[in-house]
Amino acid sequence: MKLSARSPLLAVVLCLLAPFSFADPGTTADPGGGSQKEKVLHLPMRSAGPGSLDPILGSTVYDTRSCNYVYETLLQYKYLKRPYELEPLLLEAMPTTEDGLTWNFELKKGVLFHDDECFPGGVGRELVTDDVFYSWRRIVDPAYELKSWWLLKELIEGLDEYKEEQGKRVEAGGAFDYSAPIAGFKKVDDHRFQIVLREPVYRFMWILPMAKLSIVPREAVEKYGTGFSRHPVGTGPFLMKEDDWVTNQSMVFTKNPKYHPDFYPTEWMPEDEELGLHEAAGKRLPFVDRVEVTFFVQENPMWLEFQAGKLDYTQVPAENYLEAFHKRSQRLKKEFAEKGVVSHAVPLLDFIFRAFNMEDPLVGGFEPKQRALRQAIAMATDLYEFNSSFYNGINVIYDGMIPPGMDGYPEDGKGPITWAEADLERARELMVEAGYPNGEGLPVIDYYTSLSGNIPEQAELFKRQLAQIGVQLNLRLQNFAQLIEAVDKKKATMFSFSWSSDYPDAENNLALFYGPNEAPGSNHFNYKRAEYDRLYEQILPMVPSPERTKLLEKMRDMVMADTPYIGSMARTRFYVINPWLKNYKPDETFYNWVKYMDLDESARDL
């Protein structure tokens, strides 16, 4: 109450208003209003919230994060292991195969869906094989906009044909038949089944932990219709009532009292011990009773809420980075460390680039002159200046499209062909080779980029850098929808984009240059080279091996030589964690980590 002594007027005002305020008097240990006995997490979500809690309708990380509270997949990532490894979640054991085509699955017994009115008597029933098949069939139902179809396309025997048939049936006014047979879905019994692939594909394992392949009960989908998006019924560690989601504001999840036996991992990395991440090994999950998630459209209030102790952790906003960390050492500042705050640096599986439309008559094509123009632009681009100007120097700059931590990533980020460091002299020589000495005769290039954050400022820097070799850019600042439309319609001559890998295997990034994936698919560059496509098809069935790694490198360097993009950069995200939040190892490749989190309320008073 130092304030009252200094500012009597303010003190009087506060006293008058006090009876109407202090929403949660005396419970500072639990700012969210929960009782002292309850363990309540207060977590931020840096967005206006998810768009849908129907796993197959979501497309953002916020949708995925939210779905992971209530839904589960057959496999999950090992929470503490790096590089990433998978383990069973709804399965008894990892799926097995002898030929890479037929995969055997066995579901855990006794896994129950959340209690909900959609079930007889309101009691959740056991998860069975038919639920898996039903959930995956929904992906090809046009009623769900085929948004997640790309995951299973040309993967499972008979699924593409089933989709075609049912699509025609729906078009003709019939109903989508969920019971029609699919050759690749073979039920053995209620807990065992087989999936038959069209061809052996290594990524099959990596898509199994993706939220879009979560298992949902048919009863809930049919009862709630479109409302299923806001009325999730899954098997996950938490459940959510419809009223607990306040649009544009918050979501509240409560512990699933019937959650199946699931335990804190017993494998970890050596560095995890220092942070005590191993201490809960073998304990039953989840640890907390309730999770309150607040949506933040702006970062400033999120940062203040963290400092006020009302959030258990937060990402460090770029503009507050130097408030929390020393720039050179990247160590947490004393004032934070003294409060017991710990920090985590999370390297993201990012591929941030500036791209060329390879079908564009000016910057595209494979002729030596066209290639020289792209290379000149790449050589004039100083990525290190971007890193220091906009990212406090914390991003990773690397050659190729394979982010750090994956097979095929060049040692120290430097490949045999490199454009990472600017060389203006060489860039000017390449401009001569391209037939545009000092930019003479080169038309102004339209550069499409996002309006959000500091991207417009980055575009200005890019424009200035290229002007040094006579390349003039016309900046076309767009919102996300406009930008992606321009790219998908192949209208953007040059554009900036980023790709966050769906799973930690280089194949996901190499698919970005596979010809058949051209726009509007993920090959936004419209890069088409028969030899590359052949190599891509060759690596699809291969499991990690030195031979596969060599092919990955070959493909990487092939693209580097053709230069359909300028890059690359991967972000490092910094998290700060308040001392009472336990067992949190931040990650942005998977999002089901809330069930591992715990609270130590005694640490609030330290």
Add this chain to the structure above:
Amino acid sequence: MWAYILRRVLYNIPVYLGIIFLLMAALRVNDPIWGYLGKNASHEAYAAMEKSMGLDQPLLVQFWDFTSGLVTFEEVDGVSRWKAGLAESWSDKGRPVGDLVGDAVWPSLSITVPALVLTSLISITIAILSAYYRGRLPDKVMMVSAVLGMSISFLVYIIFGQYWGAYVLNERIGGEFFAIQGYKSDEPGWWVTYCLLPVLISTIVTMGYDTRFYRAVMVEETGRDYITTARAKGATKRKIMFVHMLKNAMIPIITRIMITLPFLVMGSLLLEVYFGIPGMGRALLQAITTLDFPVAQLLVALFAGLFLLTVILTDVFYALVDPRVRLQ
């Protein structure tokens, strides 16, 4: 009078339809589907989504569907519901637009209405005092303060307000007097905790503009003939100001306040975004940035309707107090 009202309403119907048509056409300049499909789009998924969103229909058909929905009701689960409100949000799947808008109105009003009342009371008082002391030190001080208040960005007030008014204050008193952000109307004392700080910030920012306007109105009134007459009759300055002048100055003041009313419903974009208040401003921003046509269309249709209604009411009000308006 009724003929006049009917004429005003009929004039405004084509204006209203025109606004909606222009809005729908403007929204459709950009194709929202690619944005919704995200990074793994395909022509097939595009077609499926286009159909499910109804964007495969000609614009006129979409226009008719939407406008007819504004004036029709449909029975859902035995309850008659407004058809336009039944459309589903695209960015908030499974949520009828009517529910989304309905839920957002009260958080907005809980800030904008008190802010309007407070601003008007303070501004009118300052304006009267300023006019009373016209040209003297108190007038100058009040007007310089008003200009200063107007000159500083709204955003600066918000950021400083959140830091000093909430974060630092709470740290010092060891509790939560003003929330940094959030909105929980089911807690005791919630309005002070979650709304008072944004209301104060809004008041400080708006006060400058209003005070200057109201002062100008008051000063203009001081030159009128009836004031000269009152002076000649020996009325005191105070009586002239508060009895004669204030009454006449109320017409432009009420007009200004009435024109503000529709904006109250639409909330305050910046305050709602920074303070995490799930109001209409935030909903509209979210709808526009995500190209959520059903939400954006309904919000604008509501706003346009309210605005035109206010204009009609203002016209009627004028006609009531000044019969010459009807003749014109």
